[in-house]
Amino acid sequence: MDEGESSSTNNPSRPWESYNTVFTNAKAGMEGVDKEKVQRVVYEMSKGSKYFQNEERKEALMKQKIEHMRDRCAKLSSSDLSNYQKVVDRRILEVEATRDLSRVWLHVDMDAFYAAVETLSNPSLKGKPMAVGGLSMISTANYEARKFGVRAAMPGFIARKLCPDLIFVPVDFPKYTHYSDLTRKVFKNYDPNFIAGSLDEAYLDITEVCRERGLSGGEIAEELRSSVHSETGGLTCSAGVAANRLLAKVCSDINKPNGQFVLQNDRSTVMTFISSLPIRKIGGIGKVTEHILKDALEIKTCGDMVLKGSLLYALFTQSSADFFLSVGLGLGKTDTPEVRSRKSISSERTFAATGDEKLLYSKLAEIAEMLSHDMQKERLAARTLTLKLKTASFEIRSRAVSLQRYTCSSEDILKHATKLLKAELPVSIRLIGLRMSQFNEEARHSDPSQGTITKFIVQKGSSRKNLDDNDSSDLDASKNCLGNDEMLSLSYASHETSYDQLKDVVEYEEQSVTPNQECKKKEERIQVLEGDALLRKHKDCKADSSAEKTEAVSVLPQMEPLVWVDGYRCNLCGIELPPSFVEERQEHSDFHLAQRLQNEESGPSSSNTPTSKRRILGKEKANSKPKKQKPNQKDDNVRGLHSVVKLLALEMFGSLGGCHLSSVLERRNPEEMKMALPPPRLNLSPSSSLGEPRSLPSMSDILTSSKARNLDLKIQTLGPFFRVTGKNADTGSEVGRAEGVVRPWFGRGLVLHLDTIRLTKETMVMDKSLLGVGLYVGAVAIRHGYDCGCRTAQLLAIYDSDLYHSKLVRFYRRIGFEEVKEVSGSSIGDMADMLVWGGVGTRMDANIHHLLVKWSKVFLKSVS
């Protein structure tokens, strides 16, 4: 092992030598790499950047730390050291007594997991350098790419410099999760209690299997790896077998890829192995610790940790020193640990740095929304909120508050997060994150499999929001109903209001039970409550609450309860959504609330329809006849709609009725949906996942498929410009169109520039089966771009309103576009984008090939 060339010598003619990044460290598959060249390229691409400057700042801090450590080291007297040596000797005896060589642990680590999965689903990638990720960050690189020095955590634009032919494949977590599940099925056969590290690694206690089957750890490892290979259809993994987890993990790295290493369970073998092992190989010892130990204490190998134990105990905390010492002795965990519950949940996003307060508040709102959503999905409530910021200069800051009560509502989170953020302004920020910790343990232990649907509706589906003391509870609902221009202006207005309120939010403490807890207590008895019934309950809880709240309550709409009849059919409109479609169901119930709000807006008389007096709906309700209402009877909803709506992507791809695109992709119309029960939860059907490469949908595939949808598609071109129009095949009237241009972009070849995608009012009120019209129009445009040789498609998600915008961005992200930058007009660099696009918004890109692959199922299936 030839690493560890600590370049503390600063050679001014070779400045890159002192720019140590994580990429400096050796990694499997990086053996024949021209390290100097990689180092130089990374340096050249980085130097001068804000990121680089921050790295230098961090580097300086580390040096300082090391100096400080050296000073303290020098001040130690020999009597100090001999005292500490006594501590060490005693600790060694204690710890040695706990050594357990009776267990056999196996660590499995999938080889270049994401990249391998992508190659499996698209074998044409085989043998070519490829990276999973984008130009800003790479998640995994395959071994061909590693030969060029490309590796995980490296920014894509640097990787492309190192390897100009590098193929980028966007990350696709559902796909990796699918394959991860396949591997875990195998693991379970060897240790039902195996510990899953991440998607691509696991620890197994194979002691029992070895004993029962009379096989060695190495034999079991061989068998397991071969089983993983066949069960996944070709993925390889590496394994390490040793007496404890720490050693097993080190071992699995030794013969990577597609190899294994067994460390015999006897003390002297372990000691020999560990004593020469570089400390950086140990999990938990990273770049900084390595440097401190190496540069200040001259500890390079694990063996050194024992030899210099007295220094460690003198300079570090007891727990750190204990850890180092046990590492030096080759000790590690051998027990199967308790079930570990999560301790925090967070959401964070990076964007083009901005100091625009309004923009920052809207980002914050988005993140609060995402976090709240995730918490509700996991049924978590927490009381400590931490705001994380990364400034334009890459400095990380965090600010936390502990609340008086547990919460998971986006309003609560946003309210407090806004206070925290406000205190930091003005500052230019490139990342905002929110984390919630200190969970309500009682809530955590409830069985989430019980009454999921009704709990979900009560808690998340609109009525819960009405319980919140925040009087802008119509905000979320309006956000979910973007049915027409009027709704757009409504959401904009309500957002503005809440923004102003948030800015001047005053600290006050709520003592009442949280909605979440309330729900939990009552959920056995109350399955669905009407909005007004819930509100009344809420008022009861807060009999002493202020009058304003009562007033806020009075403007809230009365809700017809939403029930999933027979477990899957909406009693309000008849649309069918299986229980597993959690997100879609949420959208759907929000849609109904929004619709109701809309009706309220249109006039109090129409809204005063007598609501059902049913307060409690038992399961029997499912058998009573549902109040049917055709989903397309939304005349109220389209009132005031302009004849052509600009870029209503949600509707265009079929979200109008509350269905997410994922469902559109999987089942393009309600008829197919009915057959798809239970539906696949992944984008990727099992049959397609292991098979050979899917051919891309050709233009004629798309056109043929659209004909079956009663859609007449046409593409016109004029030079680089193109226009896709979709007409109703019966009436001949236009239902939607997309326009754009094929043009070069920064020397990166041609890009498909999507300018506008419009759907007509007619489209939106037409039969549901035509809701996929936007998908077809979009697909023709994308295929056209592909045929013209474009690799990338670009669009600008316009800031029509902040709430609408975030929805739009999220939507495009779902279908495969990636945020590239915010075009705000605040920097001169935005001018080009603004001129090209004629507005401000979020520039988003997608890999055209990937889009076609992703959509291929839709079009090819309809043909066959």
Added chain:
DNA sequence: GCGGATCAC
């Protein structure tokens, strides 16, 4: 309890 850091994947 908070804030900064480190680490892993």
Added chain:
DNA sequence: TATGGTGATCCGC
């Protein structure tokens, strides 16, 4: 043009 997101833990206040 451009350097991620999530979760855990530790240390020093």
